[in-house]
Amino acid sequence: MHGFGRVDLDPEDQAVNRSGQPHFHHPWEGRVVGMFLPLLVQGWFNIDAFRHGIETLGPAFYLQSHYFERWRHSVAANLVRAGVLAEGELEARTEALRQGRAAAPAAPLPAPPQPPDPGFVREIAAAPRFAEGQWVRARKIHPPGHTRLPRYARGKRGRVERVLPGFVFPDAHAHGQGEEPQYLYSVAFQGGELWGDDGEPGLVVYLDLFESYLEPEAGEPDTGEAA
Helix, strand or coil: CCCCCCCCCCHHHHHHHHHCCCCCCCHHHHHHHHHHHHHHHHCCCCHHHHHHHHHCCCHHHHHHCCHHHHHHHHHHHHHHHCCCCCCCHHHHHHHHHHCCCCCCCCCCCCCCCCCCCCCCEECCCCCCCCCCCCEEEECCCCCCCCCCCCHHHCCCEEEEEEEEEEECCHHHHCCCCCCCCEEEEEEEEEHHHHHHHHCCCCCEEEEEEEHHHEEECCCCCCCCCCC
């Protein structure tokens, strides 16, 4: 996106990040992470649903909010979807505390669902559709839900550098539609292909893209069935 200016890095943040230690600007940020991790591990939501929860924020709120404020929103939205929180419950309890009133006791948490299978690599019986060295083009798609295909790469031409194993497909996983695993490909895009004259000379961007995001470039052989 354009118009936001350069990204200025905070020297203090850089120093702390290099140390490998957790770093939060406010105590509440660490508490959000402390809520997020066990809920994710217990299976109340998956990482793709969590990412999609952030995407449901309105543009104005997204741009004005802190990084971990977006996390808090997604955790709450996913807990409402899972039936752990009632619609509007969090807002009502927050308002009660703001007014100095004792909030009603929270309902006891139900037993967590079965934790998901560890990892995201999956076996796929069919052969990969694309091969290393093959030229492909990222499809011009505009799905209404979650996707890991960056908008800036859609319709752009790249070269398959590596064929990776099958992985859980985020576009389905985020919406409770199952894992629908697909092969993943490391695709190299030239900077000029992505950004025209604004691309830095010699810049190459590598994107890991799922099979259904790609189509063979004109003149290239298609090695498999369409996804």
